[in-house]
Amino acid sequence: MNRARIGALILRHLYNFKHRTDRWFDAFYWPLMDILLWGLTSIYIREASADMPNLVMILLTGLVFWQAVWRSQYEITTNLLEEMWSKNLVSLFATPLSVYEWMMGVVLLGIVKMFITLSFSFLLVFFMYQVNVFKIGWLLLPLIGLLLMSGWYIGFIVSGIIVRYGTRIQTLAWSGVYLLAPFSAIYYPVKSLPLWAQKVAKFVPTSYVFEGMRTVLFEGKMDLMMLVKSAGLSIIYLIFGGMFFVWMFNKSRKIGLSSVE
């Protein structure tokens, strides 16, 4: 064991830490998200412990539904990162491919892959925990559609930042979506959030979806206004997300796409 070499190795990673914003992100962001998400879930479990059988269903359905958001945003961001890691971005955009065609491509790919992931997840929770997500009925389709749209707008915003600032902030591809998780009320109702967070949740389309999912599971019906509100917000955010990505992509072209590869 050589102390100098160990010291040099530590120094190498400290330098890395200094220059890599994503490592800072990892150090603070994940603990914060975990504490927020699971802290709020724990409070809900403590208060609703009398209704345990439904609770398991709510937690698992929430988990499966969250996959739809995560998967659709992940598809957009990792597809972009794949091109950057392969140094293929310049070659790709040196073809007649337009930025809009690229966006459409990753969205369609996202639908296919999300369908596979969700089908697998539905089967898994059914066979392992006897939770039937199809109990939600026809509302399953609009709810999943809305979650998909949320994944897309987050995906385009995150991809916009990555395409402008390069792979040094690639951690956003995995973590960006979790920023919405505490306000989406995935495992607990919106009313169990602190008051300030409830106000934020009003502007988060996924909060209506998860809230709606719970009312369907508990009461067998859902306030359709929740769907309308979620759809309205999702459409606005999706338009904004798409425009933001195109704007950042063009900013990246100003410095040269090759410089972000």
Next chain:
Amino acid sequence: MSKVVLEVKNLTKIFSGTFSLKKMKRGKSTVAVDNISFNIHEGEIMGLLGANGAGKTTTTQMLLGTTEKSKGKIKFFGKDFDKHRQSILQEVNYASAYTQLPRQMTVYENLLVYAKMYQVEYPKKRIAMLLEQFEMEDYRNKDIKSLSAGQLTRIILTKAFINFPRVLLLDEPTASLDPDIATSVRKFLLKQQKKYGVAMLFTSHNMAEVAEMCDRVVFLRKGKVVAEDTPEGLAKTIKHCSLRLLVGDGLKRLKVFAEGRNYQIKVKEREAEIMIKEEDVASFLNKLAKHDIKYSEISIDKPTLEDYFLQMSGEGKK
């Protein structure tokens, strides 16, 4: 004169300085390409030369639209690039030693993706033909990650020809190739030029290659065009040639004699290299005889494009 396929007019690229949080101000802007203009004709191979940082890659990237120009006009086939990007890029392609392809995909999968991107008819046939031309048929089903640098370069060149391009932008296309493969690639490029009239913009650090391939050369320095001529024409602008003598007797006298007449002289063991104007060589040798300076071997190297490059790059550094 054949048709102009690429017209570049007053092309300029200014990179804005980045904002520094420490100084709370934006850094200085850099002019990477400064008001350059040139044309390329159908079937012409034009070299774009210059030292590192001269603006060659930025120019190429602007021509592809992957870097946004600050000013100027780019026209391919008489059409404005800004307005007709998609239809233009359908007939243009690009290869660079600095790009790669998705590593986990096979050679064939990569080429098929690009063939579809360009809507190539009968892509399988086209890929098979090109792989054969570049002697890469055996690598069709190999992953990109398993290829050597030279093999990858050949696959990137294969990709560059996939759409039957009318204009090819080649950024150091033969870098990292073995000499025999580089020769066969050059032959292939010249054949495409002759057979299909493919025009090429060619950047390379191999001056012998540029001299062999290019009909015309544009020399860039600090983003500006400082010369434009044939490779021979540029080399001829250098007045001095290199006179090498293997001196038997009188090496010291030769040094004094040459330096006394302001000729640059380098001596290594018994070999002396004198930089001298071509028309002065005969009288110089006559005078050596009179001074009883004896030599057993003599060679005269005329200036090449490489000498021109070195001179121009050197001036740029000053």
